[in-house]
Amino acid sequence: MTASTGTGTPGLPAVAIGAAPPKAKAPQVEQRNGKVALLFLLPTVFLLTIFLVYPTIYTFLLSFDRGRRGQFTQFVGLDNYVNLFTKDPNFINFSTFPPSGALFNNVLWLVFYTSIVIFLGLVIAVMASRVSYEAILKSIVFLPMAIAATALAVIWAFVYAPDSKTGLLNAILGVGNIGPISWLGDPGFVNASLIAVGIWGSVGFATVILSAAIKSISSEIIEAARVDGANELQIFRRIILPMVSLPISVLAVTLTVNVVKLFDLPYVLTSGGPGTSSRVIAFTMYQESFPGGLFGKGAAVAMVMLLIMTPIMLFNIRRFRSESVT
Amino acid sequence: MSTNDAIARPAIAERPKTLSGRIVKALNKTPIHIALGLVAVIWLAPTIGLLVTSIRPRSDIQATGWWETLSTLRFTTENYLSVINAQGMLQAFVNNVIISIPSTLLPLTFAALAAYAFSWINFPFRDSLFLIVIALMMVPAQVAFIPVLQLFAPFGFTRNFIAIWLAHTAFALPFGIFLLRNFFITLPRDLIEAARIDGASTFGVFRTIVVPLSVPAIAAYGIFQFLWVWNDLLMALVFVQNAANNPLTRQINGLLSQYGTEWHLLAASAFLLMIVPLIVFFSLQRYFVQGLLAGSVK
Numbered sequence: 001m002t003a004s005t006g007t008g009t010p011g012l013p014a015v016a017i018g019a020a021p022p023k024a025k026a027p028q029v030e031q032r033n034g035k036v037a038l039l040f041l042l043p044t045v046f047l048l049t050i051f052l053v054y055p056t057i058y059t060f061l062l063s064f065d066r067g068r069r070g071q072f073t074q075f076v077g078l079d080n081y082v083n084l085f086t087k088d089p090n091f092i093n094f095s096t097f098p099p100s101g102a103l104f105n106n107v108l109w110l111v112f113y114t115s116i117v118i119f120l121g122l123v124i125a126v127m128a129s130r131v132s133y134e135a136i137l138k139s140i141v142f143l144p145m146a147i148a149a150t151a152l153a154v155i156w157a158f159v160y161a162p163d164s165k166t167g168l169l170n171a172i173l174g175v176g177n178i179g180p181i182s183w184l185g186d187p188g189f190v191n192a193s194l195i196a197v198g199i200w201g202s203v204g205f206a207t208v209i210l211s212a213a214i215k216s217i218s219s220e221i222i223e224a225a226r227v228d229g230a231n232e233l234q235i236f237r238r239i240i241l242p243m244v245s246l247p248i249s250v251l252a253v254t255l256t257v258n259v260v261k262l263f264d265l266p267y268v269l270t271s272g273g274p275g276t277s278s279r280v281i282a283f284t285m286y287q288e289s290f291p292g293g294l295f296g297k298g299a300a301v302a303m304v305m306l307l308i309m310t311p312i313m314l315f316n317i318r319r320f321r322s323e324s325v326t
Numbered sequence: 327m328s329t330n331d332a333i334a335r336p337a338i339a340e341r342p343k344t345l346s347g348r349i350v351k352a353l354n355k356t357p358i359h360i361a362l363g364l365v366a367v368i369w370l371a372p373t374i375g376l377l378v379t380s381i382r383p384r385s386d387i388q389a390t391g392w393w394e395t396l397s398t399l400r401f402t403t404e405n406y407l408s409v410i411n412a413q414g415m416l417q418a419f420v421n422n423v424i425i426s427i428p429s430t431l432l433p434l435t436f437a438a439l440a441a442y443a444f445s446w447i448n449f450p451f452r453d454s455l456f457l458i459v460i461a462l463m464m465v466p467a468q469v470a471f472i473p474v475l476q477l478f479a480p481f482g483f484t485r486n487f488i489a490i491w492l493a494h495t496a497f498a499l500p501f502g503i504f505l506l507r508n509f510f511i512t513l514p515r516d517l518i519e520a521a522r523i524d525g526a527s528t529f530g531v532f533r534t535i536v537v538p539l540s541v542p543a544i545a546a547y548g549i550f551q552f553l554w555v556w557n558d559l560l561m562a563l564v565f566v567q568n569a570a571n572n573p574l575t576r577q578i579n580g581l582l583s584q585y586g587t588e589w590h591l592l593a594a595s596a597f598l599l600m601i602v603p604l605i606v607f608f609s610l611q612r613y614f615v616q617g618l619l620a621g622s623v624k
Contacts, residue, residue, distance in 0.1 A: 036528045037449035044440040044499055050477070051470050051496030052462045058473035070472045124365055127358050137362055141369050142615065146607040147600050148557030150575040154582070154596035155376045158392075158589065166391050166589070168375060200369070208615060261466060264559045268579050285468045286563065295472050302468040313464040320460055 056306070059299045067296030070289075080300035090276040091284060091301070102272075102279035103304075106259055108191055109280065113198050114255040118248055120199070121206025126240065128207070129214055138211060142204030149201070149264030156197045157269060160184050184270050187277035194265055194278055202258070206251055213247040214240060253312060260308050281305055380405055380593035387589050405594035415595050417570070418577040422556055422602075424487060425566075425573055429494035429555040434548050436495065437502030438540075442532045444503065445510040446518060456507070463500040470497075471564050484567040493565045494555050502547055509543035510536060546613045553603050574599040 063081070066074040084091045092101040124141060128134040144152060160183035161167030170180035183193040217240065225235050263282040266272055272279035272287065279287070281301060289298025378392040381401045390398065409415040443449070444456050474493065475484065483489035513536060521531050537544070559575040566572060572580075578595050581588070 033447055033528070034449040037443045037447040037452075040439045040443035040447065040528075040532075041455075043436040044503065047436070047492065047496040048459075048462060048499060051474060051493065052465055052500075055470035055473040056465060058476075059469045062472060067472075070476050124362075127362055130355065130358060131362060133362075137366060139611070140366050143369070143373070143607065146553065146603040147373075148559070148575055148603070150557070150559050150578055151376075151596045151600045154578065154592050155372045157582070157592070158375055158379060159372050161587075161589075165389070166387070168371070168391060168393070171391050171393075200372075204369075257464070264575075267559070268582065271583070282466070282468060282560075286471075286560070289472060290564065299472060302466065302471070305466045306469055309464045309466060313461050316460050316464065317457055320457065 059302050062296060062299035063303045065296050065299075067294075067299055069293075070295040076296065080296045081304075084297065084300055084304070090279060091281075100277070102276075102281050102284045105191055105278065105280050106262070109195055109198065109259045109262060110256060112192075113195050113202070113259060114252055116195075116199050117202045117206050117255055118210075118251055120203045121210050121251070122244065122248075124203065124207045125211035125214055126236065129211065134211075138204070138207055140204075141207050144201045145204050147201075150268050152197060152201050153265055153268035156193075156200075157184075160193055185274055187274055190270060190274065190278045194269060197265055197269070198258075198262070202255065206255075209247055209251060210244055213244045217243050253315070257309070257312060260305060376593050376596060379589060380597045382590070384590040387593075405590040406598075409591050409595045409598065413577070413581060413591060413595065415574065415577060415598055418572055418574045419598060421571055422573045424571075425490055425494075425562070426552055426555045428487075428491045429498075430548055430552040432491065432495040433498035433502050433551055434544065437499055437506055437547070438537065438544065439532070440499070440503045441506035441510050442536055444507045446531070446536070447528065459500050459503050463504060467493075467497050467561065475564070484565055486568070487566075487571060489565040490561060490571075493561055494558070497561075498551050498554070502551070505547055506540065506543060509540055513539055542613070549606060549610060549613050553606060556602060557599075 062070070062072065064075060064077060065072050066076055068074075088101075089095075090101055092103040093099055098104070124137075128137050131137070147155075158166070159168045162170060162180055162182045162185065164170040164174040164180045167180070169183065173179040173181065181189060183189050221239060222235055225239060230238070259280075261282055262280050263286065266278050266280055266283050267286075270278045272283050281304060285298050285301040285305065288294045288301060292298070375392045378395050379387055381403070382392065382395060382398075383400050383402045383404065386395075386398050386400055440459075444452060444459075470493075474489075478484055478489050481488075483492070517539075518531055518535055521535050526534065557575065558573070559579065562573050562576050566576070574595065578592070578599060581591055581595060
């Protein structure tokens with residue numbers, strides 16, 4: 001995305017959302033000096049080794065162990081993984097249709113959260129670009145990005161309150177004599193309700209990114225299309241949509257990462273409930289490891305998370321390498 | 327990615343010259359105004375509802391919805407006083423500050439040092455090491471929970487703030503290095519070479535040239551990291567194991583599971599949690615948006 005180039009703000013390079021390539025390989029003329037470099041890198045190497053490199057190896061090995069108290073107590077081979085995928089309906093259950101379980105809930109999030117956030121972000125960005133109060137509208141939609149997921153959860157706990165006297169949504173439905181619906185207490189509604197909160201929290205992010213992309217389309221092109229008799233829908237489909245396809249793919253990757261790491265909203269709003277119906281994998285990892293004490297199982301879930309992130313990791317590395325070469 | 331840029335430019339279409347032309351144009355846009363008005367209401371109402379609830383008396387909250395406040399018009403600071411005095415929210419607020427400041431300054435410093443080495447010092451395996459940093463950016467924190475707790479157990483780091491400071495710092499580093507390095511390599515080479523010829527040490531170049539020129543990038547990253555830590559729940563659940571050190575997020579979560587529907591307490595404490603990010607949002611919106619957009623790859 002070229003949105004940030006040529007602005008008056010010497011802001012962050014657009015590497016930011018990962019769209020714009022860092023242009024060149026790092027400059028080559030500087031001193032060759034391994035010892036000085038080591039001094040600059042020392043705190044980083046130390047912390048990354050202790051908090052990321054060593055733990056990844058430890059957790060990988062622990063996922064093949066009973067892992068009592070988080071230590072290596074009894075090697076169990078692939079048992080933790082086999083149990084997760086075949087014997088734990090709370091993690092994934094294929095015996096029902098549709099499937100259920102934490103992993104399947106992540107799939108639900110991935111499909112609905114990602115697509116609806118991008119769709120609404122695009123619609124709002126396009127509409128806002130045509131009115132004079134665009135800036136303030138984008139601020140309003142972006143505001144939830146500033147707020148902790150814990151606070152979003154409290155805000156929406158009010159909206160979803162089952163009592164039609166105090167819960168906004170049930171009060172609105174009550175006008176039409178519908179409900180009240182237990183949005184967070186009914187397994188049939190809970191995932192949709194949580195995903196709606198997630199969407200509400202992230203649309204502003206998509207709006208701002210896509211709005212910047214739309215601004216980068218030259219107004220002459222759009223005017224020319226209009227003069228040639230294109231209607232608004234045609235302008236959207238033939239000009240705007242192709243121009244925002246790259247930012248959209250970057251957004252999709254970012255939102256996917258959000259889904260894999262998703263924890264706070266289900267933890268605070270429902271504790272994964274009712275029962276286990278709104279669990280997601282990051283919740284399962286925490287729940288099984290710490291309150292549950294099943295560290296081997298928790299380690300296996302953490303490895304599943306790492307595995308899901310691996311394609312994104314490889315994608316980033318490949319992009320960096322191709323940019324360094326050219 | 328600058329929203330300012332986006333905001334500053336006029337809408338695409340030209341302004342019609344005659345009055346009737348303007349009226350026709352306005353009418354054409356009516357559906358857009360209605361749709362955007364609806365968007366504004368949907369995105370504002372839940373948050374306004376929380377703020378209004380937080381200043382209503384408890385009895386009113388339980389009897390009627392916040393949207394009926396106009397018919398009662400009774401306000402109170404009682405809710406805030408009780409969460410601050412009785413529910414330990416003041417201490418939690420202080421804990422947020424204690425956790426957030428080092429957890430912002432440490433990664434900022436370490437990431438800037440490392441990013442400088444990756445961009446302006448030549449050393450063996452530099453690109454391979456940087457690839458490792460990029461790879462680590464995508465490692466979920468969950469992978470580290472069990473081993474790091476094992477490692478820290480003998481030292482009692484989770485009883486004080488050391489564990490949470492170090493954890494936040496370490497997990498912020500890969501992304502911070504990536505971001506700052508990509509900014510540092512765009513700095514003019516001539517300037518850095520000239521300083522070296524004048525006899526500046528490597529650290530001198532870093533301190534007097536690179537850091538001052540990179541203030542926008544460093545500020546955006548700093549704001550992003552500060553809010554990330556301020557709003558964090560998960561890391562605090564794992565790495566703070568002393569209830570006296572709990573940040574607001576954990577305290578609110580405790581309130582929710584303990585009292586369930588004591589809305590007056592929940593609303594006031596949620597607003598306490600939101601106030602600092604809201605101030606940052608309204609006062610530093612430019613850096614804030616940039617920081618969050620930049621941070622989205624995290």
